[in-house]
Amino acid sequence: MSRHDAERPLPSGMDEPVFAEPWQAEAFALTVALHEKGLFSWSEWAEMLSAEVKVPGAAQDGSDYYRHWLRALEKLLAAKGLAPVHDVDDLAAAWQRAAHATPHGKPILLENDPLHDR
Structure with missing residues (x-):
């Protein structure tokens, strides 16, 4: 991505990027790829993620969503x-x-x- 690409406006209707940090996009892509490989069903994934975002102490504004996403993937x-x-x-x-x-x-x-190597 060039500097000019980063300056392009977001598509209509999008106020901010979907992923705030590269690791979030990587976690998303990894989850999709592992599902597509047949390692787990989407319903298994949805159940695990749902349980994780409901844990006490989760940010009300959803700012920790991808931390929950990653934790759910690790648990699954x-x-x-x-x-x-x-x-x-x-x-x-x-x-x-x-x-x-x-x-x-x-x-x-x-x-x-x-x-x-120890």
């Missing part, structure tokens, strides 16, 4: 035995360590995790 994949919670948590921690160990301006690679 764990329930299906596809991505156990401890594996997801371990991988997230490894990415955090890699991010902290990566010099500013360089790509964050999992190999930068100081505990990688």
Whole structure:
């Protein structure tokens, strides 16, 4: 996307972008792709997401919607035995360590995790 693309107005009827951050679009796309692969039904997904957005403490303005979306996806994949919670948590921690160990301006690679290959 060029700088000029970012300056284009949104389509008629849209006041703001659908995704506030790139990770939200990625979580959305991942969910759709996993569903299309047949890893879960759309009704299973809808049930899990519905339960997640109803948890106490959810933002009334919906600003945390995609955090709920991601959490629902993690729970659904764990329930299906596809991505156990401890594996997801371990991988997230490894990415955090890699991010902290990566010099500013360089790509964050999992190999930068100081505990990688231990």
